[in-house]
Amino acid sequence: MSAIPLGVLDLVPIPSGSTAAQALRNTIDLAQQAERLGYTRYWFAEHHLNPGVAGTSPAVVLALTASATSTIRIGSGAVQLGHRTALSTVEEFGLIDALHPGRLDLGLGRSGGRPPERTAGPRPTTTPVVGGRAPNGLRIPPRFSSEHLIGSPRLRLQQHLLHQPGARPQDYGEQVGDILALLRGDYRSADGIEAHAVPGEGAEVQVWILGSSGGQSAEVAGRNGLRFAANYHVSPATVLEAVEGYRAGFQPSGHLDKPHVSVSADVVVAENDATARELATGYGPWVRSIRTAEGAIPFPTPVQARAHAWTEADRALVADRVDTQFVGSPGRVADQLEQLQEATGADELIITTITHDHADRVRSYRLLAEEWHRR
Numbered sequence: 001m002s003a004i005p006l007g008v009l010d011l012v013p014i015p016s017g018s019t020a021a022q023a024l025r026n027t028i029d030l031a032q033q034a035e036r037l038g039y040t041r042y043w044f045a046e047h048h049l050n051p052g053v054a055g056t057s058p059a060v061v062l063a064l065t066a067s068a069t070s071t072i073r074i075g076s077g078a079v080q081l082g083h084r085t086a087l088s089t090v091e092e093f094g095l096i097d098a099l100h101p102g103r104l105d106l107g108l109g110r111s112g113g114r115p116p117e118r119t120a121g122p123r124p125t126t127t128p129v130v131g132g133r134a135p136n137g138l139r140i141p142p143r144f145s146s147e148h149l150i151g152s153p154r155l156r157l158q159q160h161l162l163h164q165p166g167a168r169p170q171d172y173g174e175q176v177g178d179i180l181a182l183l184r185g186d187y188r189s190a191d192g193i194e195a196h197a198v199p200g201e202g203a204e205v206q207v208w209i210l211g212s213s214g215g216q217s218a219e220v221a222g223r224n225g226l227r228f229a230a231n232y233h234v235s236p237a238t239v240l241e242a243v244e245g246y247r248a249g250f251q252p253s254g255h256l257d258k259p260h261v262s263v264s265a266d267v268v269v270a271e272n273d274a275t276a277r278e279l280a281t282g283y284g285p286w287v288r289s290i291r292t293a294e295g296a297i298p299f300p301t302p303v304q305a306r307a308h309a310w311t312e313a314d315r316a317l318v319a320d321r322v323d324t325q326f327v328g329s330p331g332r333v334a335d336q337l338e339q340l341q342e343a344t345g346a347d348e349l350i351i352t353t354i355t356h357d358h359a360d361r362v363r364s365y366r367l368l369a370e371e372w373h374r375r
Helices: 020-037 058-068 086-099 153-162 172-184 216-223 236-248 273-279 283-291 302-306 312-323 330-344 358-374
Strands: 006-010 041-044 073-076 104-109 205-211 227-230 261-269 326-328 348-352
Touching (some): 006 020, 006 358, 020 041, 020 058, 020 358, 041 058, 041 348, 058 073, 058 086, 073 205, 086 172, 104 172, 172 205, 172 216, 205 216, 216 236, 236 261, 236 312, 236 330, 261 273, 261 330, 261 358, 273 326, 273 358, 283 302, 283 312, 330 348, 330 358
Parallel strands (some): 006 041, 006 348, 041 073, 073 104, 104 205, 205 227, 227 261, 261 326, 261 348
16 A cells, blocks of 8 residues: 555644644654655645644644755645635745645635534435445444534634634635636736735646535535545545535646545554554544634643543434544554545545654654554
């Protein structure tokens, strides 16, 4: 399976007892290690008002990382367009591309203030799911509902702080179109006025669309002939509909002549299954903090995580993500990743790993890379 490239998705997590500054130093070190280990991409997510996540600005963090690496592709996974403009996004990435040409991935996401994508019910797929499993055995859990988060005071505050007063997000498809036009250099306003982003115009960036379902994100990616990244680690229930929706609507473009899909997975690898399970103990409480709109907590130690008093409601809140985290020895996790790749037809896999200790996180990526390249 070494023909299927592996990449990294980094949230810049802050372990309990640590600081944002140390988390950033850890990120720089991990990016350098990932480059040496043969990972092909290193992406940064965007999150706000989370005590345990320092990755608030992908462009800033990847600019720092670009200077500390030389060959690995770096990018956003994803820029939240709901509170940004097309021009500011192109200019930010254009600045970085000016000094590090040909290495940038501009991953675009709908979030950041837009209403959630349509979730009225599962979209039909050509892949039957029986007993929570795809035909090859990949776990496809029940669909998670985020309705309980609607009206959350913290999320309302986040939108208030991210947006200028009275500002409304631009239509997503239109905004992506503006970004592509600014990159190409053929942007025209409705009344015919040209705009040229300098730096930005002509930047050698790969544009990706990230999505968790077969909704607008998949449609926009397919219609524009762009690369698409599906989030199994965030929404495992909808990964099949996401990749199928993208492929069904794909139209060849100057970027691609056929669909190109990456799929993410949350992974913890250690020398043996028991050690890996111990390192992953904090994942459940950490996911719970996100899904209660508390904001991602600093990633707990195994001892701190075991002290959490779980309720049945808590367990139900995180079950889909905990049950689909790939945890174990290198061989076990590589088998699970092969299963994910087979079920989705992924051209690439993106690996996100969080442990309390940085050394354990680096080791997890190293062990996985060594096993993957042996296959």
